[in-house]
Amino acid sequence: MIKPSELFPYAFDEKYSKPVAYFSMEFAVDQPLKIYSGGLGFLAGSHLRSAYELKQNLIGIGILWKKGYYDQERNQDQTLKVSFRDKDYSFLTDTNIVFPITIHGSKVYVKAYLLKPEVFHSAPLFLLSTDIPENDYLAQTISHRLYDPNETTRIAQSILLGIGGATLLDVLGRQTDIYHMNEGHALPMCFYLLHKYKKLEEVQKRVAFTTHTPEKAGNEEHSMPLLHSMSFFNGLTQDEVNDYVYPENGVLNYTLTALRLAKRANGVSQLHGEVSRKMWGDYKGICEITAITNAQNKTYWSDPDLDQALTRNDDQALIARKKELKKKLFRVVANQTGKLFDENVLTIVWARRFAGYKRANLLLADYNRFLKIANNTEYPVQIIWAGKPYPEDFAAINIFNEIYWKTKDLPNCTVVTGYELWLSGHLKKGSDIWLNNPRLYHEASGTSGMTAAMNASVNLSIPDGWVPEFSQHGKNAFIIETANDLLTPESKDKIEGQNLLNVLEKEIIPTYYKNPQAWQSIVKASMTDVLPFFDAGRMADQYYKELYNF
Incomplete structure (x- = not known):
C-alpha cells in the first residue's frame, strides 16, 4: 500500500498545503500516455505540471483508458480512419490496490495505477482500471474507450471516476479537504460524499467544480430511472436525490447538479464565466460561478x-x-x-x-x-x-x-x-x-x-x-x-x-x-x-x- 506521505517528492509550499483531489476524465500529461482527447485533457495536464512546480498538495484522479481515445489513421484513399488498439505503459506503477464498487447493481473491481511525479514532472496521478481478471468482459470494457458512445457505458465510466476515485482516497487514507471536479463527469463522487456525510452542507464545503461547456446541449444528462438502475447515486434512493438536487422533468443534468452540490464553481475564461451565469443563473440552488481563465504550462x-x-x-x-x-x-x-x-x-x-x-x-x-x-x-x-x-x-x-x-x-x-x-x-x-x-x-x-x-x-x-x-x-x-x-x-x-x-x-x-x-x-x-x-x-x-x- 502506498502511503499518502510517500506520494510527493517535495515538501508542500505553505500556501498550497490544503489537500486537494482533482478529478478529470482525461489528462494530457505527456505524449506517451494516451488518455486524452482534446482541450479538457491539455488543460488538466498543464494543471498537474504547474501543481508540481509550485509544490502543491494536489493529486489527480483519472481513468487508465486501455484503448485511449482512438488512433487517427488513413484509409487507402487517404480519408480518415478510426482505429482502436490496446496500450500498455511500463512507466506506471501498479499500486496493488484493488477494491470493489457497485455499477448497475453488480460488484465491479477497480485497480489503481500511479503516475509518479518524477516520471513527467507532474503532481501524482492515480489512474483507475476495470480491465482486470477479477471482472467479466463487460465490466472490463468500462475503462477501454474514452467517451464510449454507448450511453450506459458512459454512465458507468462516470461512476468509475467519481465513486471509484472517492473510494480510492478512503482506501489510501488520504485526507482530502477539496474534491475538485474538472467538468461534470465525476458527478457520482458527490453522491458518494452525500452517502458518507449524510448532509448536503458537508458535501458542499468539500466540492469545487469547473464547467467547460457553454452550450446546454453539450452538458451531459440522463433519465433518473436509468441513472438509478446504474447505481449512479451510490445507494441513495430517488426520493433522497430529488430532495437534494430536484432534477427537472425526471432528467438529471450533470452540470446543473454539480452547481447545486458544489460550494463554488468557475468558468474557464472571463467571457465564459458571464455565459455560464446567464445559462444557469435562473435555476434555484446553484452555487456562485466565478471565472478562472485557463492557462498552459x-x-x-x-x-x-x-x-x-x-x-x-x-x-x-x-x-x-x-x-x-x-x-x-x-x-x-x-x-x-x-x-x-x-x-x-x-x-x-x-x-x-x-x-x-x-x-x-x-x-x-x-x-x-x-x-x-x-x-x-x-x-x-x-x-x-x-x-x-x-x-x-x-x-x-x-x-x-x-x-x-x-x-x-x-x-x-x-x-x-x-x-x-x-x-x-x-x-x-x-x-x-x-x-x-x-x-x-x-x-x-x-x-x-x-x-x-x-x-x-x-x-x-x-x-x-x-x-x-x-x-x-x-x-x-x-x-x-x-x-x-x-x-x-x-x-x-x-x-x-x-x-x-x-x-x-x-x-x-x-x-x-x-x-x-x-x-x-x-x-x-x-x-x-x-x-x-x-x-x-x-x-x-x-x-x-x-x-x-x-
Missing part, C-alpha cells in the same frame, strides 16, 4: 531557444530559430503527406478538436477566393489542418475528408493526422499564424492559442474564450470581425468566412512579406503579452486562492 510547451532570443531582444536569432522549427514541422508533414513546405513562406495552421462549431472548413467557405490566396505565387501561403473528430461524429469526419479532397492537389495545403501532444507542439512551434474561428460564445476557453503565442505564432481568432483578455488587433494578434448575433448560423458563417479572408489578404499577408519589421514586432508582442498570465502557474495559484479557499 510554459515549461512544457515553450521553446527555450525562442525564449532566450526574445529575452535578448535578438531578432535575428528569433527569426533563425523559428525557421529551424518550421523545418522540423515540415519534415513531419512531408513524411505524412509527401508535400514539402518552405520555411520562408507564411504558414497558417488550424489545429484543434474537430467539432462542428469550431468550423475547420471556414477558410474554404468561399472556395474560389480561397484558391486565389492559395495559388498566389508572389505572396505565397502554406496551410495545415489537424485535429481529431469524435469517432462517431460523422459530420465532423466528413469535414476532415472534405478538406483533404479540396486541398489534395494543392502542394502548399494539407491535412495531417495524429493530433496529439507531440504533433501539437510541432504545429505551434512551426506555424506563423494560429487560426481559431469557432462560432462566437461556443468556445469556453480555447487554450491552444496560448501555447502558439509562446512559440512565436500569431493568433488569428474570433474574439471568443480567452482571446478578448489577450488580443490587441494588429499589435499582438489579429481578430476576425464577427457577424450580427441575430443572423442565422449559416449567414454568420458566410460573413465571418469573408471577414477571415479579408484579414489574411489585406493585413496579415502584406505585413509578413512587405513589412517584416512590423511583423516581428507583432510576434514579439504576442510572446511577451501571453506571459505570465496565461502560464498555468498563475492558474494553479488562483485555484488555491479563489476556488479552494472555503
